[in-house]
Amino acid sequence: MSTPAAPPALQNPRAARARSRRKKADRIGDRLLFGICLAAAILAIAVIVLIGYEVVNGAGPAISKFGLGFLVHQDWQPNFKIFGAGSLLFGTVVTSTFALLLGAPIAISIGLYLSLLAPAGVRGIVSPLVEMLAAIPSVILGFWGVLVLAPFVHEHMEPWLHGAFGFIPIFGSPETTGASIFTASLILTIMVIPIIASISRDLFLAVPRDLQDGASALGATRWEVVRGVVLPSTSSGVVAASLLGLGRALGEAIAVSQVVGAGSAIQTSLFKTGDTLAARIANQFPGTGPGLYQSSLFYLGVILLVIGLISNLVAQWIGRRFSYEGAVAR
Amino acid sequence: MSAGIDSTRGQDPPARSRIRIESDTPVPQTGITGPSVNGHRITAPEVVFDSQDVSIFYGAKQALAGVTLRIRSGQITALIGPSGCGKTTFLRSLNRMNDSVPSFRIEGQILYHGHDIYGGNVDQVEVRRRIGMVFQKPNPFPKSIYDNVAWAPRNLGLKSELDDRVEKALRGAALWDEVKDRLKDSALGLSGGQQQRLCIARAIAIEPSVLLLDEPASALDPIATGAIEELMHSLKGRFTIVIVTHNMQQAARVADRTAFFSLEMSGEKPTGALIEFDDTETIFGRPRDPRTRDYVTGRFG
Structure with missing residues (x-):
């Protein structure tokens, strides 16, 4: 034979055909995979754009009538066609911030415990439980808030906090019911904890064993290892996790609407009723028809979207700016 | 680099480590190899580690069986042997450092200057x-x-003259001249060898009395x-050094004493054991045990 190097498949026409058929199938498979994934990605973008468009569009009349003053005005009187988001914005910011300030340290401690301190048996039991906490539907948590947490807050926590810290205006005198900004904040705290805890646990688990050994071989205590090595090398991730929790708190509607009391004024005391953007929308949207009322509720949605967008961007920016590698290279 | 037996072996250890604590005890037995300290070395340096019949288990698996050896102050002791020994x-x-391994268990005693390292009231932070x-x-x-370098001293409250301490540690690790102009730069920008010397500097900054080196040059x-080997020579005397190495020439170059570990069949499973512990010269020149001889001459492992 003059071409002994030719592979057998090329000499056998049937095999060669089969091969080219398979190649063609491979090519089609590749295209198909690419196409499906691209379509899915486009779908996600389209949904975001459509939602954004609908919300802004729906808010149009309210935006043109109230302008940016909507953000600061507190009156919300549907009968007189007067709407303002001031107290709702206030309620949203206060409850979410409160939830984050109280929840993040607890959640990070849980993460540290589960990743570095807990014996294996405890870890195996508690870890899934923490994740299950995130799986509780918010309406159920709201029920619990109404039936258990609010009475408890009203009967025990409010008098105690007022007695001990009453000189601080935010701990005013107890109110008639437990429905308040304070109770809503506690519910939100419970909701953000599992998110932050499970993410930060995974972050701490990913800290190289080498580094921890290196630190403890220098006679460092457990706390010194955590403070000196574990937390610094995960700080950006922990902050991003906290902002993810904040996102959840900002957008939570049902559970908050159940315990917040639907008040319509900015009050100094945390024990007074209040309301949040999301809870107000959930509460009142079903009863409205087209018009300024509904448009104002859409406007609340626009504010909520913008806040969510900002917190997301900040989380991403922090993730990049203070990432492990970034911190090292600075 | 010379592959021969290190000439510094014959030097006397520094005076401060020559504490005669064993005048009333017989010449120390080391390991299973019988008396290895010759008659003329009456004032052997103080025993830092006295390992008595130490066996180590990870769960049901026995990793090490019956290790008895003594590590002396100011010397470099090398631990050699095949992987997994x-x-x-x-x-x-x-x-x-094994405490963090969940199933770790130790039998026998390791005495550090006469104190049981695994004793009930011993704080592992203090040990390290x-x-x-x-x-x-x-x-x-x-x-x-x-x-x-400053991290561990700060933790221990050694905050006075921290700059001096850092400089001294970096000089001790032969790294000062290379990094003195960029102390604020990230340590991860250093080369691998510099990083390892930084780790040594970090370790000596808190002035331990012993340095354990786990294959410090293998990467x-x-x-x-x-x-790193030059550095070990310069640290010798100031610190008691125990080094694990896969590299037999390295052990021959740096160590005063060498312990040869190997895998032995105990029952059905292979278990690590100390085969021979002696002066480095003896281990590499005229080992007593045929297994040691096979290993150091390259016939095995």
Whole structure:
């Protein structure tokens, strides 16, 4: 034979055909995979754009009538066609911030415990439980808030906090019911904890064993290892996790609407009723028809979207700016 | 680099480590090899580690069986042997680094200056503060060069003249001249050899009395390895050094005493055991045990 190097498949026409058929199938498979994934990605973008468009569009009349003053005005009187988001914005910011300030340290401690301190048996039991906490539907948590947490807050926590810290205006005198900004904040705290805890646990688990050994071989205590090595090398991730929790708190509607009391004024005391953007929308949207009322509720949605967008961007920016590698290279 | 037996072996250890604590005891027995200290070395340096019939288990698996040896002050002791023979396990048990392994269990006693390291009231943090360790893979913290060295002293409250302490440690690790102009730079920008010397600097900054080195040069190129070996010579005397190494020439070059570990069949499973422990010259020149001879002449492992 003059071409002994030719592979057998090329000499056998049937095999060669089969091969080219398979190649063609491979090519089609590749295209198909690419196409499906691209379509899915486009779908996600389209949904975001459509939602954004609908919300802004729906808010149009309210935006043109109230302008940016909507953000600061507190009156919300549907009968007189007067709407303002001031107290709702206030309620949203206060409850979410409160939830984050109280929840993040607890959640990070849980993460540290589960990743570095807990014996294996405890870890195996508690870890899934923490994740299950995130799986509780918010309406159920709201029920619990109404039936258990609010009475408890009203009967025990409010008098105690007022007695001990009453000189601080935010701990005013107890109110008639437990429905308040304070109770809503506690519910939100419970909701953000599992998110932050499970993410930060995974972050701490990913800290190289080498580094921890290196630190403890220098006679460092457990706390010194955590403070000196574990937390610094995960700080950006922990902050991003906290902002993810904040996102959840900002957008939570049902559970908050159940315990917040639907008040319509900015009050100094945390024990007074209040309301949040999301809870107000959930509460009142079903009863409205087209018009300024509904448009104002859409406007609340626009504010909520913008806040969510900002917190997301900040989380991403922090993730990049203070990432492990970034911190090292600075 | 010379592959011969290290000439520094014959030097006397520094005076401060020559404490005669064993005048009333017979010449020390070392390991299973019988008396190895010759009659003329009456004032052997103080025993730092006295390992008595130490066996180590990970769960049901026995990693090490019946290790009895004494490590003396100011000397460099090398632990050599094939992979899996338990030498690193033994090293890590000297400063309780194995405590973090969940199924770890130890039998027998390891005495550090007469105190049981695994005794009930012994604080492992205190153990590690006195017995420093450098790992196989350089593991500097993602901090500045300065902070890497200053971190442990700060933890221990040694904050006065911290700059001096850092400089001294970096000089001690033969790294000062290379990094003195960029102390604020990240330690991760250093080369592997520099990182390993930084880890040594970090370890000696808190002035431990013992340095445990777990294959400190195995991840480094020959030049960086040479630098680490030179460094070991300069640290000798100030610190008691125990080094695990896969590299027999390295053991021959740096160590005063060498312990050969190997895998032995105990029952059905292979278990690490100490085969021979003696002066480095003897281990590499005229080992008593045929297994040692096979290993050091390259016929096995």
